[in-house]
Amino acid sequence: MQYWLMKTEPDECSIDDFAATPDQVIRWDGVRNYQARNFMRDMAIGDEVFIYHSSCAKIGIAGIVRVTRTAYSDPTQFNPESAYFDKRSKPDNPRWDAVDLKFMRKFARILTLDELKNVAELADSPLIQKGNRLSVIPFSKVERDSVLVKV
DNA sequence: GCCAACGTTGGC
DNA sequence: GCCAACGTTGGC
Numbered sequence: 353m354q355y356w357l358m359k360t361e362p363d364e365c366s367i368d369d370f371a372a373t374p375d376q377v378i379r380w381d382g383v384r385n386y387q388a389r390n391f392m393r394d395m396a397i398g399d400e401v402f403i404y405h406s407s408c409a410k411i412g413i414a415g416i417v418r419v420t421r422t423a424y425s426d427p428t429q430f431n432p433e434s435a436y437f438d439k440r441s442k443p444d445n446p447r448w449d450a451v452d453l454k455f456m457r458k459f460a461r462i463l464t465l466d467e468l469k470n471v472a473e474l475a476d477s478p479l480i481q482k483g484n485r486l487s488v489i490p491f492s493k494v495e496r497d498s499v500l501v502k503v
Numbered sequence: 504g505c506c507a508a509c510g511t512t513g514g515c
Numbered sequence: 516g517c518c519a520a521c522g523t524t525g526g527c
Binding site for chain 2: 385386387482483484485
């Protein structure tokens, strides 16, 4: 079992979108950063993922989802209609991957970025480092547990 | 809306 | 393979 955090703008996809369809998977596509993609390729079925709301009024961790399908070719990269279209990606050698996720839990409140900055166990996480734009971040069990006790 | 930080691109 | 220019992320 591994632990992760994924950033999302809640206007695009929020913990409420997962909670609204708890029996359905949501495809996490549109990741266009190699480091983030490589982390997605390390995900296993059952891994827990913190959902982090960014670029919004209430920034922070909103809940947990679970990986239900490991990395596969992200279909949006081949769709010219998609905002995530990548004309340089070839079907016989796709650049970008998606995973499928399913709702686990919505926190009673958002764990705000300000709070997370004060969690000693997260001091070394890219999550709270200024200027870090990594959208898929691995969490150790210690880091994950340090978040859960705050809920 | 601003802008610092950072990743990617492409000319050389 | 260097690096300037550019585009994007994301907190504020």
